[in-house]
Amino acid sequence: MDARGMEDSEWDELQRNLLATIPVYDRINRFATLGQVSRWRRIVRDLLPSGRVLEIGCGPGSFAEDVSGHDLVCLDPIPEMLISAEERVNSARSSRGDPPAEFIEGTAEDLPFEDNSFDAVCSLFSFRDWFDKKAGLEESLRVLRPGAPLIIVDPSKMNRIHGFLGVLLMKVWVGTYARIICGEKEHPWKWLTKTYKEFGTTRDYVKMIGDCGFEDVKARVIFPGMATIWSARSPSE
Ligand SMILES: C[S@@+](CC[C@H](N)C(=O)[O-])C[C@H]1O[C@@H](n2cnc3c(N)ncnc32)[C@H](O)[C@@H]1O
Numbered sequence: 001m002d003a004r005g006m007e008d009s010e011w012d013e014l015q016r017n018l019l020a021t022i023p024v025y026d027r028i029n030r031f032a033t034l035g036q037v038s039r040w041r042r043i044v045r046d047l048l049p050s051g052r053v054l055e056i057g058c059g060p061g062s063f064a065e066d067v068s069g070h071d072l073v074c075l076d077p078i079p080e081m082l083i084s085a086e087e088r089v090n091s092a093r094s095s096r097g098d099p100p101a102e103f104i105e106g107t108a109e110d111l112p113f114e115d116n117s118f119d120a121v122c123s124l125f126s127f128r129d130w131f132d133k134k135a136g137l138e139e140s141l142r143v144l145r146p147g148a149p150l151i152i153v154d155p156s157k158m159n160r161i162h163g164f165l166g167v168l169l170m171k172v173w174v175g176t177y178a179r180i181i182c183g184e185k186e187h188p189w190k191w192l193t194k195t196y197k198e199f200g201t202t203r204d205y206v207k208m209i210g211d212c213g214f215e216d217v218k219a220r221v222i223f224p225g226m227a228t229i230w231s232a233r234s235p236s237e
Helices: 006-032 036-047 081-096 133-143 161-184 188-198 202-211
Strands: 052-056 073-076 102-105 120-124 149-155 215-222 227-233
Touching: 006 036, 006 081, 006 161, 006 188, 036 120, 036 149, 036 227, 052 215, 073 081, 081 102, 102 188, 120 133, 133 149, 133 202, 149 202, 161 188, 202 215
Parallel strands: 052 073, 052 120, 073 102, 120 149
Antiparallel strands: 149 227, 215 227
16 A cells, blocks of 8 residues: 655656646546536535635645635645645635635645644545655644544545456546547546555545544545545544
């Protein structure tokens, strides 16, 4: 399982691929998830308590755009992602009368925030890419206030057969569409298949989240079986 982390060269390559997804990210994501991604994001938004929320791996702002009524901090290691997200998210926030969100460059593994400074931490379609998931989970726990939730969404892999079907879907369904939309054979969604292949099972991460010190760890595979929502809480005082 990929808890071993990623080589520096793989991390650089992954970042280059993620950068290349920016112009077509939402279009391909909607297609890949059969239009379900908006519903999954809404489920996460409904789980957020009021207060200060951190999204780790905000990408171009696809989730953050619709987070309303919270103090929002968006973190990503890629400056260009933060630039696209800031424009999109803060213009949506200003039209709703929400104060601007903050955009911070950094990684899950080394969060540039004080201990006990967030009422929730969420991460959608980013956990799979964290180069050291245990370190990222421990950091998430450190910055959460006692009893506050962690919510993670990423592709599900219930077992080896489900994983095999997931790889097939990504290669054939998503891969073909991405090749057409990007107009090139070496499109960045090839990395989705690679990181998914190396990703552990839904249960592996229930265990890892618990081992990192979270309580009340749950995983729910959401319709139509393509994604999992992991939820947990930092220990209450
Ligand atoms: C696919 S985008 C997700 C965008 C958005 N969260 C959404 O709901 O669609 C994944 C983002 O995670 C970021 N990421 C990758 N590894 C990370 C890490 N170790 N720490 C923080 N963010 C990371 C990437 O730079 C990328 O922008």
